[in-house]
Amino acid sequence: MDLSLNDEQQAFRALARDFLDREAVPHRVEWDRAESVDLAIVPKMAEIGFFGLTIPEEYGGLGGDYVTYSLAMEELGRADSALRGIVSVSSGLVGKSILFHGSEEQKQEWLPQLAEATKLGCFGLTEPDVGSDAGNLTTRARRDGDDYVIDGQKLYITNGTWADVALIFARTGSDGPRGISAFLVPTDAPGFEAREIKGKLGLRGQATAELFLDGVRVPASAMLGEEGTGFKIAMSTLDKGRLAVASGCVGIVQGCLETAVEYATSRTQFGRPLAGFQLVQDMIADISLDADAARLLAWRCADLIDRGEPYGVAASKAKLFASEAAVRAANNALQVHGGAGYVDEYPPAKYLRDARVMTLYEGTSQIQKLLIGRDETGISAFV
Amino acid sequence: MSEQHRSDLEQRVTALLEAHDPATTGRAEFLRARWDAGLAWVHFPEGLGGLGLPRDLQAHVDDLLAAAGAPDNAPERNGIGLGMAAPTILAHGTPEQHERFLRPLWLGEEIWCQLFSEPGAGSDLAAVATRAVRDEPSDEWVVNGQKVWTSSAHLADFAILVARTDPDVPKHGGLSYFLLGMREPGVEVRPLRQLTGEAEFNEVFLTDVRVPDAQRLGAVGEGWRIANTTLNSERVSIGGQAVPREAGMVGKVAAAWRAAPERRTHGAHRRLLDLWVQAEAARITGSRVRQQLAVGAPGPEGSATKLVFARLAQELSALEVELLEEDGLRYDDWTLTRPEKVDFTGRDAGYRYLRAKGNSIEGGTSEILRNIIAERVLGLPGEPRVDKDVAWKDLPR
Incomplete structure (x- = not known):
């Protein structure tokens, strides 16, 4: 077993870190307070290749493996999870749904633009009353001649107000998961409205929106995959999405480790550095262990994808562990910083607020446990 | 009774x-x-x-x-005064100081704040660098330095102050305790924005601020011992109040649980019960500590109450955010406000979650409290202290 990174992977990681340390880290507190990153960073990120990773070159992407993708998500999470969210929703959730389930025309139309981030995508699954229970969503798509007409509402949609295309999951058939289909809906279609949700605890730099679809008309060719396969598309995409969340959380843990070590070695109390106290080293050791364990789980998942093996449960484990680790690490880093951790200028405060949602979205920790438990026992405990 | x-x-x-x-x-x-x-x-x-x-x-x-x-008497407006300044003034003040300060303090006519922590002296409070130099002709002290984490500084009339009066002796021995007028010339207060978005605390800059010697509390060089009276009172006042069952954070979480049956899971149920039992044990322990207090000033036992309070506040508020699912991730107000009073369980779940992070830092970090419990309650061997016998002025800073 060889856990070392190859030259390309190391080079990409170094490039990503250098770029983000220059372009994102100095601005993240101000973006967080303003409730928006400076969107001028999006084309610059595309130039580095963040949006094109794992999208094949023939569709305008960079190609590349999922280990590199995981490294990119880690670097984004370390710098600013709001940026990580913009990339993993647009190129991950939307781009990969199109790549794996789209028609050739759909791929040609959307993938190059998503890979270059000249267009952004959003993923319209969650609804006001449908979170973890996505199979029961209520947005409807009604066939009308050669078109579909979509009515409904979506909630907590990342990139919602910035996106050019929305991947909307809507009911075309009977109740339950098999009645759902997926549609690529241009956000400038008449009847489509996105309203930004202000006042979030974390991920304040990304636009989170409520989507209202009122008689939105799309041609039948906007359907992604077969009719009735929408739920499957959503779930298989979310498996890979979990790798992105897990890797982003590895970045949060790594960032917490770096800031805790820096503070503990530079601040003196009682005549010695904070790092000279056993209780402080205890917290730093916990963060370090969390960083290694979370990263190895994420890499294992990425490696399974790269080798074409089943990775769903590995993704659940990585997402569950890394997201819980991110919350733990942020708490530990904050405590190591003492009063400075409680001030809105130092890194732990933002890591903590950004980490909070990670255990909840793209499948809560409880959902991941049920997926893992079902795999271990062969018995589903979903109700 | x-x-x-x-x-x-x-x-x-x-x-x-x-x-x-x-x-x-x-x-x-x-x-x-x-x-x-x-x-x-x-x-x-x-x-x-x-x-x-x-x-x-x-x-x-x-x-x-x-x-x-x-x-x-609107006690929430003068928490530092009632909870910390008053017991210290009572224990260490002269009859004249009792007469002058306690009545307007209790009546709420004079609001108090605490000038202890400094940028370089947080957990290591005895390292404070703010200097008080005696000006013999005027029988006053002249104070220079910077303090931080000062709640209510912008509202306060007086402050309890720990300052260095002798830099030539080891750090604990060179401190004195003063009652400083916050409206005096040379006091500058600046808000400090915190994790919750608001500025409950301040930085206070002291430049040639004069304090009459009559407002020195206790003897010159006794500042550390007197400060410990204040700090022990503080640890009792954070998390030591008499409360009914299911008051405070546990009540908020229990209410969230009861309000949304559709969000209940077995895992959350188990965590809630576990924390509920711990909160109840902490409540009853607090009541026992208060009975001991009834016959004397707070001792180091209050450290245990505060340590547990902070841990439970953080775990309970985290559970509440999880129980509320997406709603728990909303945040009501990010504007930079300067609240007149602090309510750990006020506002919404997101605020409670963030505010609780301060509980394990303010009034003695959980790490310092563990040391106090180990050394002063359990009598375990002390943390090695390299700076105990070195003159303050020779310490590395």
């Missing part, structure tokens, strides 16, 4: 209410009469708003007065 004390107190309350009907008496006048009747804080001595009775009886007096519609 003895029945004799209880009925005696009830008679005094009745007499106060008869002589000063809350319905027709102004607030200030009623509070002054209450002070004079010894019903302000019954555990204080007679003549200083009290009757020299056990501390626990106060709750009974408060209840009777509240039931009669009497105004209170």
Whole structure:
């Protein structure tokens, strides 16, 4: 077993870190307070290749493996999870749904633009009353001649107000998961409205929106995959999405480790550095262990994808562990910083607020446990 | 509590209410009469708003007065004054200082803040660098330095201050304790924005601020010992109050659980029960500590109460956010406000979650409290202290 990174992977990681340390880290507190990153960073990120990773070159992407993708998500999470969210929703959730389930025309139309981030995508699954229970969503798509007409509402949609295309999951058939289909809906279609949700605890730099679809008309060719396969598309995409969340959380843990070590070695109390106290080293050791364990789980998942093996449960484990680790690490880093951790200028405060949602979205920790438990026992405990 | 004390107190309350009907008496006048009747804080001595009775009886007096519609002294506006300054002034002040400061403090006419922590002296409080230099001709002290984490500094009239009066002796021995006027020239207060978005705390810059020697509390060089009276009182005042079952954070979480049956899971149920039991144990332990307090000043035991309070507040508020699912990730207000009072369980779940992070830092970090418990309660060997016998001026900084 060889856990070392190859030259390309190391080079990409170094490039990503250098770029983000220059372009994102100095601005993240101000973006967080303003409730928006400076969107001028999006084309610059595309130039580095963040949006094109794992999208094949023939569709305008960079190609590349999922280990590199995981490294990119880690670097984004370390710098600013709001940026990580913009990339993993647009190129991950939307781009990969199109790549794996789209028609050739759909791929040609959307993938190059998503890979270059000249267009952004959003993923319209969650609804006001449908979170973890996505199979029961209520947005409807009604066939009308050669078109579909979509009515409904979506909630907590990342990139919602910035996106050019929305991947909307809507009911075309009977109740339950098999009645759902997926549609690529241009956000400038008449009847489509996105309203930004202000006042979030974390991920304040990304636009989170409520989507209202009122008689939105799309041609039948906007359907992604077969009719009735929408739920499957959503779930298989979310498996890979979990790798992105897990890797982003590895970045949060790594960032917490770096800031805790820096503070503990530079601040003196009682005549010695904070790092000279056993209780402080205890917290730093916990963060370090969390960083290694979370990263190895994420890499294992990425490696399974790269080798074409089943990775769903590995993704659940990585997402569950890394997201819980991110919350733990942020708490530990904050405590190591003492009063400075409680001030809105130092890194732990933002890591903590950004980490909070990670255990909840793209499948809560409880959902991941049920997926893992079902795999271990062969018995589903979903109700 | 003895029945004799209880009925005696009830008679005094009745007499106060008869002589000063809350319905027709102004607030200030009623509070002054209450002070004079010894019903302000019954555990204080007679003549200083009290009757020299056990501390626990106060709750009974408060209840009777509240039931009669009497105004209170708005204790939430002067938490530092009532919880920290007053016990310290009582324990270490001269009769003249008692006379001058305690009454307006209790009445809420003078608000207090605490000038202890500094940028370079947080957990290592004895390392404070703010200097107080005696100016013999005027019989005053001249204070220079910077303090931080000062709640209510922008509202305060007075501050309890720990400052260095002798840099040539080891750090604990060179400190003195002062009662500093916050309206004096040379006091500058700047808000400090915190994790929650608001600025509950301040930075305070002291430039040639003058304090009369008559406002020195205790002897020169006794500052550390006196500061410990204050800090022990603080740790009791954070998390040490008498509360009914399911008050505070556990009540918020229990309410969230009851309000949304559709969000219940077995895992959350188990965590809630586990934390509920711990919160109840902590509540009862707090009550026992308060009974011990009734017969003396707070000792190091309050550190355990505060340590557990902080841990439970953080775990409970995290569970509440999870129980509320997406709603728990909303945040009500990010504007930079300067709240007049702090309510750990106020506002919404997101605020409670963030505010609780401060609980394990303010008033002694959880790490410092563990040291105190280990050394002063359990009598375990002390943390090695490299700086104990070195003159403060020779310490690395």
